[in-house]
Amino acid sequence: MTDKKMLLAIFPDVNPAAVGIKTLRELGIQDDHVDVISGLPITEAMMGRKKHPSHVPTIAFGGAVVGFVLGGLLAFWTPISYPINVGGQPIISGPPSVVVLFELTMLGMLLSTFVGVFLDSKFPNYEPKEYVTEVSDGKIALLIDCLGDDEDKIISALTNVGAESVRQAEAHQL
Amino acid sequence: MAVLADSTKSFAHPIEHDHEAHLREEHLMLDPRPRGEMNAMVMEAMTTTSWKFWAVAAFLAVVVVICLGYYWGYMITSGLGVAGINRPIYWGIFLVNTVFWIGISHAGTFVSALLKVFKAEFRRPFTRAAELMTTFGLVQAGLSIFMHMGRVWLSYWLMPYPNERGLWPNFHSPLAWDFLAINTYLLSSTMYLFMPLIPDLAMARDRSTGWRKSLYRVLALGFRGTEGEWAHLRFAMNLFAFAILPVMFSVHTIVSWDFAAAMRPGWSSTIFGPYFVIGALQSGISAVAMVLIVVRATMKNMKYFIRPEHLDALGKLMLIISMAWAYFFFNDYLVQWYNGDKWTDLLLHFHEEGPVGWMWLAMLFFNIAVPWATLWNKSIRRNPTALFAIGFFVNVAMWFERYIIVPTSLSINRFPFTYQFYKPGVEIPLSFGTLALFILLYMLASRIIPLVPVWEVQEGQMAHSLKKFGNESIITISDLEE
Known part of the structure; x- marks a missing residue:
C-alpha cells in the first residue's frame, strides 16, 4: 500500500502540456486523475481529453x-x-x-x-487549494493524482517532455 | 554580432519586412506580449492614479451631491411641481434621460455580445469597457425613472404583486413591460459583465497585496482556471452572448412602445421599435468610442491595448449606424407626413419650426451630416480628437432626438386649448447629476475592475497569425472558441 500524492507540473505552453497528458496516459495515469489549470479557456480537444461534463x-x-x-x-x-x-x-x-x-x-x-x-x-469556494500563480501569467499546470511509487517516473517523464517543474502540490489560501 | 546583423539584412526582403512590421504595429492581435507582461500592464493601469484623477473625481462627487442629492431632496420635499412637467406635458426630461441612458446601455451588449457572435476580433480589448457602460447606464436610467415617479418612496408599487384591493399591475401595459424588461436587462448585463471578469479578478488576486488582495480574493470566488471551471464559464458566456441580444432589442423596443402604443400624433408608429433600437446603438457606439478615447489617453499602458485600428472599426460602425438611423428616421417621418392627418401635420411643423426647431435641425445635422461628411475618411476615424468630437455631437443630437419625441411632441395634441411649451426646472441639475454620477462610477470602477479582459486578448493573439500567400503576408485567424 503506497500513499497517494498530488503532483503539480507546470508547462510553458499548451503544446507541451498536451504532450504531457499523453505521456501520463502512457504511464497508466487515467484522465480523471489529471486536471488542467490554465489562465486561458483552452478546450478539452486541444489537450486531447474528453469534454468536461457540465450541468x-x-x-x-x-x-x-x-x-x-x-x-x-x-x-x-x-x-x-x-x-x-x-x-x-x-x-x-x-x-x-x-x-x-x-x-x-x-x-x-x-x-x-x-x-x-x-x-x-462550486463557487464561491475560499478553502485552500492546489494552485500556482504562474497560471494566471500564462503557464499551464497539470494536477496529477498518483501513487507515491509513481512519483519519480512521472517527474522524469514530464520533465523530458518540457515541464518547467514538477513538484508536490500544496494546498494554500488563494 | 554586427556580421550577423548585416547578413540578416542582406537576406530579408525590405518591403516584405516593412509590411509585416506594419501589420504587427497596427493590429494588437498580431503584436503579442507575454501574458505576465500584459497582466502587469493592466494592473499598473488600475493602480497608478495621479492627483488629477482624484481632483476630477472629487469635482464630480461634489456635482453628484449638489445636483442629485440636494435637488432631488428638494424635489421630494417640495413635490413634482418644482419640475417643469405640467398639463399637457407629463413626460419631461426625466423620461428623455431614461431613454437616453437605456440607449447608452445598449452599446456594451452590442459590442460584447453581437460582435462575439459574429466573431469580430477587434472587440476583444474593449468589451469590458463597453459592458461597464451598460451597467452604469442602466443605473442612470433607473434613477431617472425614480425621479419621474415623484413619490419615490412608493416605487415598490411597480413590483408585480397585488395591492390591498386585489389589483395587480396591468401586464397588458407597456409600463409594466418596461419594469420587467429593464430589470431583466440590468440583471442579465450585470451577470454578463461579471462572468468573463472572474478570470481577470483571479489574475488581479494573484498579483495584489493588502486590501486589493482581500477584495479580489472574495470577488474571484476561488477561481483557479480548472478545466471544469472554464467549461462551465465558456458555455455560459456563449449562451449569454446569444440570449442577451434579443433581451437588448426587447428593452428599447418596449421603451418605444411606451410611446407607440399611445394614440398620439407623432407617437403611434409601427416603426418606433427598430427606430429606437438603432437610435440606442447610434448614441451607444458613439459613447463607447468617446470612453475608449478617454481611457486610452488617461490610463497607463492603454495605448498598447487600444489602438487606432479599434477607433477605425468603431468609426465605421458609427457611420453604418448613422446611415441606418437616417433610414429609420426618414421612414418614420415620411409615412407620418404622407398620412395627411391634421394633428400629425401640425406636430411635424411644430418640430421643425417651433421654439425647439433648432434642436430638430441640429439633430439631423449631427446625426447625419457630420458622420457622413467625416467618417468615410480613414484618417479622421483614426484621429482620437476628431472621433471624440463626432461621438460627442452624435450623443448631443441623440439627446435632442429624445427631447423632440417626448416633451416637444406632448406640447401639441388634439386639444388646442391645452397647448403648452415645456419649461424644465429642477430637471436640468438632476440631468447633470446623472451624467456626473455615470462618469464618477466609471472612473472609480476603472481603479478596481481590470478594464481590459487580458485572457480574451491573449486568446485572440493565440488565434491570429501571419501566413504567406506568394509574397504577401496575410492575417489568418484560427477559431479557438469552437
Missing part, C-alpha cells in the same frame, strides 16, 4: 421553463383571478402576453445559467 445547459433549460411558467402565471393567472373589466375588452389577450412570457423566460434562463456556473464550479 449548466440543463440548469439553464430548467430556469427557462420556470421563467416561462412564472410569466404564464403573471400574464394569465393574475387577470383571471383578479379580473378587471376595462371597457369590455377581453380579460386575457395573446399579443401582450407574449412580452411578459418572453421577458420572464429569458430572465429565468439567464439567471439559472449564472447560478448553474456557481453550482457546477
Whole structure:
C-alpha cells in the first residue's frame, strides 16, 4: 500500500502540456486523475481529453421553463383571478402576453445559467487549494493524482517532455 | 554580432519586412506580449492614479451631491411641481434621460455580445469597457425613472404583486413591460459583465497585496482556471452572448412602445421599435468610442491595448449606424407626413419650426451630416480628437432626438386649448447629476475592475497569425472558441 500524492507540473505552453497528458496516459495515469489549470479557456480537444461534463445547459433549460411558467402565471393567472373589466375588452389577450412570457423566460434562463456556473464550479469556494500563480501569467499546470511509487517516473517523464517543474502540490489560501 | 546583423539584412526582403512590421504595429492581435507582461500592464493601469484623477473625481462627487442629492431632496420635499412637467406635458426630461441612458446601455451588449457572435476580433480589448457602460447606464436610467415617479418612496408599487384591493399591475401595459424588461436587462448585463471578469479578478488576486488582495480574493470566488471551471464559464458566456441580444432589442423596443402604443400624433408608429433600437446603438457606439478615447489617453499602458485600428472599426460602425438611423428616421417621418392627418401635420411643423426647431435641425445635422461628411475618411476615424468630437455631437443630437419625441411632441395634441411649451426646472441639475454620477462610477470602477479582459486578448493573439500567400503576408485567424 503506497500513499497517494498530488503532483503539480507546470508547462510553458499548451503544446507541451498536451504532450504531457499523453505521456501520463502512457504511464497508466487515467484522465480523471489529471486536471488542467490554465489562465486561458483552452478546450478539452486541444489537450486531447474528453469534454468536461457540465450541468449548466440543463440548469439553464430548467430556469427557462420556470421563467416561462412564472410569466404564464403573471400574464394569465393574475387577470383571471383578479379580473378587471376595462371597457369590455377581453380579460386575457395573446399579443401582450407574449412580452411578459418572453421577458420572464429569458430572465429565468439567464439567471439559472449564472447560478448553474456557481453550482457546477462550486463557487464561491475560499478553502485552500492546489494552485500556482504562474497560471494566471500564462503557464499551464497539470494536477496529477498518483501513487507515491509513481512519483519519480512521472517527474522524469514530464520533465523530458518540457515541464518547467514538477513538484508536490500544496494546498494554500488563494 | 554586427556580421550577423548585416547578413540578416542582406537576406530579408525590405518591403516584405516593412509590411509585416506594419501589420504587427497596427493590429494588437498580431503584436503579442507575454501574458505576465500584459497582466502587469493592466494592473499598473488600475493602480497608478495621479492627483488629477482624484481632483476630477472629487469635482464630480461634489456635482453628484449638489445636483442629485440636494435637488432631488428638494424635489421630494417640495413635490413634482418644482419640475417643469405640467398639463399637457407629463413626460419631461426625466423620461428623455431614461431613454437616453437605456440607449447608452445598449452599446456594451452590442459590442460584447453581437460582435462575439459574429466573431469580430477587434472587440476583444474593449468589451469590458463597453459592458461597464451598460451597467452604469442602466443605473442612470433607473434613477431617472425614480425621479419621474415623484413619490419615490412608493416605487415598490411597480413590483408585480397585488395591492390591498386585489389589483395587480396591468401586464397588458407597456409600463409594466418596461419594469420587467429593464430589470431583466440590468440583471442579465450585470451577470454578463461579471462572468468573463472572474478570470481577470483571479489574475488581479494573484498579483495584489493588502486590501486589493482581500477584495479580489472574495470577488474571484476561488477561481483557479480548472478545466471544469472554464467549461462551465465558456458555455455560459456563449449562451449569454446569444440570449442577451434579443433581451437588448426587447428593452428599447418596449421603451418605444411606451410611446407607440399611445394614440398620439407623432407617437403611434409601427416603426418606433427598430427606430429606437438603432437610435440606442447610434448614441451607444458613439459613447463607447468617446470612453475608449478617454481611457486610452488617461490610463497607463492603454495605448498598447487600444489602438487606432479599434477607433477605425468603431468609426465605421458609427457611420453604418448613422446611415441606418437616417433610414429609420426618414421612414418614420415620411409615412407620418404622407398620412395627411391634421394633428400629425401640425406636430411635424411644430418640430421643425417651433421654439425647439433648432434642436430638430441640429439633430439631423449631427446625426447625419457630420458622420457622413467625416467618417468615410480613414484618417479622421483614426484621429482620437476628431472621433471624440463626432461621438460627442452624435450623443448631443441623440439627446435632442429624445427631447423632440417626448416633451416637444406632448406640447401639441388634439386639444388646442391645452397647448403648452415645456419649461424644465429642477430637471436640468438632476440631468447633470446623472451624467456626473455615470462618469464618477466609471472612473472609480476603472481603479478596481481590470478594464481590459487580458485572457480574451491573449486568446485572440493565440488565434491570429501571419501566413504567406506568394509574397504577401496575410492575417489568418484560427477559431479557438469552437
